[in-house]
Amino acid sequence: MLTHLQALEAESIHIMREVAAEARKPVMLYSIGKDSAVMLHLAMKAFYPSKPPFPLLHVDTTWKFAEMIAFRDQTVKRLGLDLLVHINPQGLEQGIGPFSHGSAVHTDIMKTQALKQALDEHGFDAAFGGARRDEEKSRAKERIFSFRSKAHRWDPKNQRPELWNAYNTRINRGESIRVFPLSNWTELDIWQYIHLENIPIVPLYFAAERPVVTRGGTMIMVDDDRMPLEPGEVPETRMVRFRTLGCYPLTGAIASTATSLPEIIQEMLVANTSEREGRVIDHDQAASMEKKKQEGYF
Amino acid sequence: MRPPADIQPQEVLDYLKAQEAKTLLRFLTCGSVDDGKSTLIGRLLYDSKLLFEDQLAALDVAAGNGQAGVPDLASLVDGLQAEQEQGITIDVAYRFFATETRKFIVADTPGHEQYTRNMATGASTADLAVILIDARKGVLTQTRRHSYIASLLGIRHVILAVNKMDLVGYGQDRFDDIVSDYFAFAQALGFAEITTIPVSALKGDNVISASTQMPWYSGPSLLEQLEAVDVARDVQDAPFRFPVQWVNRPDLDFRGYSGTVTSGSVRPGDEVTILPSFKTSRVERIVTFDGDLDEAFAGQAITLVLADQVDVSRGDVLACSDAPPEITDQFAAHLIWMHDEPLLPERSYLLKMANQTVPAVVTELKHVVNVNTMEQLAAKTLELNEIGFCNLALDRAVTYEPYKQTRELGGFVLIDRITNQTVGAGMIEFGLRRATNLVWQELYIDKARRSVMNKQRPCVLWFTGLSGSGKSTIASLVERRLHALTHRTYILDGDNVRHGLNKDLGFTDVDRVENIRRVAEVSSLMVDAGLIVLVSFISPFRNERRLARDMLGEGEFLEIFVDTPLEVCEARDPKGLYEKARAGDIKNFTGIDSPYEVPEQADITVDTTTLSPEAAAEHVVAVLKDRKLIE
Known part of the structure; x- marks a missing residue:
């Protein structure tokens, strides 16, 4: 009998191959974080000895940690894959950012709208995302093959029944499908698999001395000089790491001395808060994730 | 469950090592609306300490309908906002937890009457069903339904959780009565194993560990049973089956077949039969990213390389040659x-x-x-x-x-x-008309030979449009022109066919489909006989027109949309039908109280408000020449 990680791996590979076989023009959303790292690793396995038959797409908000971008470029080079980077040109022109416009506007323009632009521009009909059902309540109900209308909207009330592994991939022109091969993985599964398979991850997950300021109880890393400091605010150097990665102004650090994978896993095992708590955008409003997802957020 | 807070790094490594050996159990929970399903799952997560502080805090905010002092466990599980407002779970939600020996994926499916669909969805990937019964209410209609659906979807292991035992004074008599009621009908369903457990999800009795409230019960707790149950579906011992999912062709030197083993096992050197062609070959390599394997088992996603250059594509099944599966084009289900x-x-x-x-x-x-x-x-x-x-x-x-x-x-x-x-x-x-080798009766004089003799490519000209749009008029003019050019033709007119072949059919949706199917079947025979068939049928549904199209070969079906607005048709009303329909004397009349689905990609569209019937007919004939259907 397969172990639980072997069973999860086989399921994810099956899902990816199904998309490769049935979609006209698939793409893999690559967000550089640990879940993306696992998803990409699984893609390398799924099609071996072929390369994954689709490009990677990174929607760059221009506010990612510098280390993330460096890791992204290294990874793509190491694996010899195609990477598309999309930045919302209107957002860039208007100087949209989390400090000047707030997290809600920034996320909508630079992430959700930017993603839709990129998908439309290239005409992708299937897009892999690394979301997991254990992350958040509305994700728990989403299908593995999740249908999107021509306007990229998700209708949680009208989802296609999904039985066995007979995935319905059929769409009409202009419609698309978001595919979540990690749906049945938990955060612990992800870390165990990274450990077992020795998968490279962004160094930000490991503790190091980093400059941070504390705002509203959240430690924000001063990743570059675009961060406006309030009067009297001085960045302090602290031993911190990140449980989840996104735009640096919107991602809270945690105090930690964990510099190795077992230490990270140990911290996670005894943690009292869930990983998305470090994300500012989830707290904006009740059921905020569900709303964002309906509008096209991943 | 989580390890203690003072766990040391070396212990983490040991812990991870132990975790690697875990197995996976997928189960579903089903019960009636108020049986406390969501509460039970919330309890499993809560008591196995898998809820985090911020999730608990979010619960308190979301609550409002929970009991004082007890977190509202159900609201954690009921996902979407609209559902929270309605107070019921209406879709399939997946939950995850793990113990020392197993990881669990729980499909939480609704107990509401209307949602058989969702339960079947959850059951399709589950190996075990937890069926909840409210101890106060006993076996209900829903209990029977859920048990039947579980058995239909192939679930062989059932845990009957008699919930809310706290509300019946933890009484053994009540529990025994319910259990005997359940067995009375469940025996016919052919489950391999039924375990019955008295629980209180709200109070935590017999969920994780044995309850002190029910000393009369000595069986396992719910979690103990979930950890212990052996669901091996005999798939490992069954004959080897491997549906090809994706042809793996990185370069000219490598050709592999990627897919997931659905049953049995395979080794290099094994002979395999390729379905549906029944050709055979031998497995040369079992390729994975982590190196070639000596053997692959059910559940593994692999890539097979065969010894011979045989034609294999997606959808084919590779199977052990000793016991290959059958193929069929008809079955009962x-x-x-x-x-x-x-x-x-x-x-x-x-x-x-x-x-x-x-x-x-x-x-x-x-x-x-x-x-x-x-x-x-x-x-x-x-x-x-x-x-x-x-x-x-x-x-x-x-x-x-x-x-x-x-x-x-x-x-x-x-x-x-x-x-x-x-x-x-x-x-x-x-399967019906099962075949281990399918052979078509070969006929010497075929469509192509007839076509040469007739100097025309047989096809169907399918005129669709509202009643009174001019379909029959135009079809008749087209036929006259084709006849003048010495082509062999035949007209099937909707009204005329209803007087004979289809006189037993009415105008319900079911009858309309049958009406179209018969006409399409007859047209298909006539095309086979070499004729150009002109069909003049309202045929309001896209699906039905596509059905007809699919019965014919590529390029043999031309959909001609006679595009006349409803007002114009109604003003013409050549047979007085619109007047009767408006008066309510005719039901299901297309355009009035039954829809007409406009063709999305008609081969020819004729706008009768700008073209005369003669001009429209000329246009159709010109297209036939263009497409080389006639000389």
């Missing part, structure tokens, strides 16, 4: 209808199963199962959430096994060809 629009027998749907996608029609609905009483009733259609037993016919043979043997080779979904919605799910019981 249980079908669960999952869409608001009812099943129409004879309508063409797409059937997807084991990487094979094939047009399929339900040719005979033998009966509908009353899921409450398991009675078999006669029916003409299946409505949402109904379960029927029927025969299906496919456009070509597929490789299959009865669902009871292999879920992956016997479970299929039906997809609507226009909306692409998943409208049904089926489980194959047995």
Whole structure:
């Protein structure tokens, strides 16, 4: 009998191959974080000895940690894959950012709208995302093959029944499908698999001395000089790491001395808060994730 | 469950090592609306300490309907905002937790009457069902339904959790009565194992560990049973089956077949039979990213390289040559209808199963199962959430096994060809007209030979449009022109056919589909005989026109949309039908109280408000010449 990680791996590979076989023009959303790292690793396995038959797409908000971008470029080079980077040109022109416009506007323009632009521009009909059902309540109900209308909207009330592994991939022109091969993985599964398979991850997950300021109880890393400091605010150097990665102004650090994978896993095992708590955008409003997802957020 | 807070790094490594050996159990929970299903799952997560502080804090905010002092466990599980407002779980949600020995994936499915569909969805990937009963209410109609659906979907292990024992004073008599009621009907369902456990999800009795409130019960707690149950579905010992999912061709030197082993095992050197061609070859390599394997088992996603250059494509099945599965183009199956629009027998749907996608029609609905009483009733259609037993016919043979043997080779979904919605799910019981080798009767004089002799390529000109749009007029003019050019033609007129061939049919949706099917079948025979067939039929539904198109070869079907606005047709009203329909004397009249679905990609569109019938006919003939259908 397969172990639980072997069973999860086989399921994810099956899902990816199904998309490769049935979609006209698939793409893999690559967000550089640990879940993306696992998803990409699984893609390398799924099609071996072929390369994954689709490009990677990174929607760059221009506010990612510098280390993330460096890791992204290294990874793509190491694996010899195609990477598309999309930045919302209107957002860039208007100087949209989390400090000047707030997290809600920034996320909508630079992430959700930017993603839709990129998908439309290239005409992708299937897009892999690394979301997991254990992350958040509305994700728990989403299908593995999740249908999107021509306007990229998700209708949680009208989802296609999904039985066995007979995935319905059929769409009409202009419609698309978001595919979540990690749906049945938990955060612990992800870390165990990274450990077992020795998968490279962004160094930000490991503790190091980093400059941070504390705002509203959240430690924000001063990743570059675009961060406006309030009067009297001085960045302090602290031993911190990140449980989840996104735009640096919107991602809270945690105090930690964990510099190795077992230490990270140990911290996670005894943690009292869930990983998305470090994300500012989830707290904006009740059921905020569900709303964002309906509008096209991943 | 989480380890203690003072766990050391070396212990973490040991812990991780131990975790690697965990197995996976997928189960589903089902019960009536108020049986406390969501509370039970919340309890499993809460007591196995898998809830984090911020999730608990969010619970307190979300609550409002929970009891004082007790976190509202159900609200953690009920996902979407709209559902929280309605106070019921309405879809399938997946939950995860793990113990020292197992990881669990829980499909939480609703107990509400209307949602058979969701339960079947959750059950399709589950190996065990936890069926909840409210101790105060005992075995209900829903309990029977859930048990029947679980057995239909191939679940062999059941845990009957008699919940809310705290509200019946933890009494053994009540529990025993319910258990004996349950066994009275569940025995017929053929479960391999039924475990009965008295619990209180709200208070935590017998959920994680033994309850002190019920000393009379000495069996396992719910969690203990979930950890202990052995669900090996004998798939490892079954013959080797491998549906090809993706042809792996990185360069000219490598050709492999990627897919997931659905049953049995395979080693290099094994002889395999390729279905449906029944050719054989030998396995040369089992390729994975982590190196070649000596053996692969059910559940593994691998890539096989064969020793011979044989033709293998997606949807083919590689199987051990000693016991290959059968192929068939007709079979009997249980079908669960999952869409608001009812099943129409004879309508063409797409059937997807084991990487094979094939047009399929339900040719005979033998009966509908009353899921409450398991009675078999006669029916003409299946409505949402109904379960029927029927025969299906496919456009070509597929490789299959009865669902009871292999879920992956016997479970299929039906997809609507226009909306692409998943409208049904089926489980194959047995093949009809089974074949271990399918041979067509070869006929010497065929369509191509007749075509040469007739100096025309036979085809169907399908005129669709509203009543009074001018279909028959234009078709008749086209035929006259073709006749003058010495082509062999025939007109099938909707009204005329209804006087003869189809005089037994009315105007319900089911009858309309049958009407079209017969006309399409007759046209197809005439095309085979070498004729140019002009069909003049309102044919208001895209699906039905597509059905007709699919019965003919590539390029043999031309859809001609006679585009005349309703007001114009109604003003013309050559047969006085619109007047009668408006007066209510004719029901289901297209354009009045029944829809006309405009063709999305008609081969020819004639606008009769700008073209005379003669000009329209000339245009049609010109297109036929353009397309080299006539000389």
